[in-house]
Amino acid sequence: NAGVMQNPRHLVRRRGQEARLRCSPMKGHSHVYWYRQLPEEGLKFMVYLQKENIIDESGMPKERFSAEFPKEGPSILRIQQVVRGDSAAYFCASSPRDREAFFGQGTRLTVV
Amino acid sequence: AQKITQTQPGMFVQEKEAVTLDCTYDTSDPSYGLFWYKQPSSGEMIFLIYQGSYDQQNATEGRYSLNFQKARKSANLVISASQLGDSAMYFCAMREGLAGANSKLTFGKGITLSVRP
Numbered sequence: 001n002a003g004v005m006q007n008p009r010h011l012v013r014r015r016g017q018e019a020r021l022r023c024s025p026m027k028g029h030s031h032v033y034w035y036r037q038l039p040e041e042g043l044k045f046m047v048y049l050q051k052e053n054i055i056d057e058s059g060m061p062k063e064r065f066s067a068e069f070p071k072e073g074p075s076i077l078r079i080q081q082v083v084r085g086d087s088a089a090y091f092c093a094s095s096p097r098d099r100e101a102f103f104g105q106g107t108r109l110t111v112v
Numbered sequence: 113a114q115k116i117t118q119t120q121p122g123m124f125v126q127e128k129e130a131v132t133l134d135c136t137y138d139t140s141d142p143s144y145g146l147f148w149y150k151q152p153s154s155g156e157m158i159f160l161i162y163q164g165s166y167d168q169q170n171a172t173e174g175r176y177s178l179n180f181q182k183a184r185k186s187a188n189l190v191i192s193a194s195q196l197g198d199s200a201m202y203f204c205a206m207r208e209g210l211a212g213a214n215s216k217l218t219f220g221k222g223i224t225l226s227v228r229p
Contacts, residue, residue, distance in 0.1 A: 033216055042116075042203050042219035043157070056216065091157060095215045101147060101207070103157035 003027055004094055005074075006104035013111050019079040021107045023092035031055075032075045034067060037089040037106075049075055082111045115139065116204050118220035125194045126228050132179070133189045133223050135204030145207040146187040147217060148178065152200040160202075163187055191225075199227045 003026040013019050025032045031050045035043040048056040049069040060067065064082075069075040079086055089108050095101040117136045125131035137146065148160040163171045163178045171178040179188040191198055201224055205217040 035217075035219075042221050043205075043217070045216045045218065048216055059216075089155060093157075093217075100159060100162065101205075101215065101217060102159055103149075105156045108155065 004092060004102050004104035006090075006092055006107050008107060009105060010108045011110070013082045013109065015083060015111055016081050019082050019086070019109055021077040021079075021090050021109070022074040023077070023104055024074040025092070025094035026102065029094045031094060032069060033093045033095075033101075034075075034077050035091045035093065035103075037091065039088070043091060046077070079109075082109070084111050087111045114220075115208075115218045116206055116220035118204055118223050120223050122224040122226065124226050124228060125191075127196060128193055130190060130192045131194055131225065133191070133202050133204075133225065135187045135189065135220060137185050137187060137204070137206050139185075139206065139208050141208045143209055146178070146180070147205040147207070148176070148187075148189045149203045149205065150198075150200045151203060151222070152197075157203075161189065194227045196227050196229060199225060201225075 005024040007022050023032050033048050034046040037043045045059040047060050047067045052071050064080045066078045087110050089106045091103045091106045093101050093103045115138050120134050144165045146163045150158040161171050161173045161176045161178050163180045170180050175192045177190045201222045203222045204220045207215050207217050
């Protein structure tokens with residue numbers, strides 16, 4: 001997991017609340033990928049960001065989900081008005097070289 | 113069509129034996145990369161091995177090797193000398209396109225491996 005930092009590790013939200021997940025990529029890297037893993041499934045791509053730019057958001061739900069990667073600070077994945085179906089593990093990743101892709105430890109979101 | 117297919121049911125292997133985890137892929141892009149990850153019960157995603165579409169030799173990393181059969185579009189992971197700590201979910205993933213481009217990964221559904229003492 002070579003330096004990709006995510007927090008919090010676990011997050012519990014009530015239905016209707018907002019969830020904010022943070023990711024800092026590997027040192028010196030200015031891009032992150034967010035993935036979602038539903039129970040018993042593989043990871044699904046959500047969004048690819050570089051500093052201050054969204055490059056590919058083809059996997060993002062159209063509503064309630066947004067992502068940003070400001071010039072300073074971590075990347076934020078924001079889920080508004082969470083529903084039970086948003087309960088999942090959310091991972092971010094960075095690819096320091098073509099032949100590697102490292103993930104953070106994930107944030108496990110539970111909506112109650 | 114699924115881009116990454118992992119269809120094996122839960123796999124069991126005796127400690128110290130070798131095991132092969134299957135992965136087939138589908139892409140029309142001549143440039144792609146194939147990855148394997150391990151996800152233990154603690155939940156983190158651990159990068160194991162990478163194979164590029166133009167690599168002439170099969171990738172190896174310690175006890176892990178990748179049996180890359182390009183014509184058959186398969187990229188099976190071989191774990192030699194299994195250890196109890198190898199018990200986990202294993203995911204195959206693919207990146208399509210040239211190196212340096214958008215490197216998003218497409219994952220298979222995973223295979224559960226249990227190592228018996």
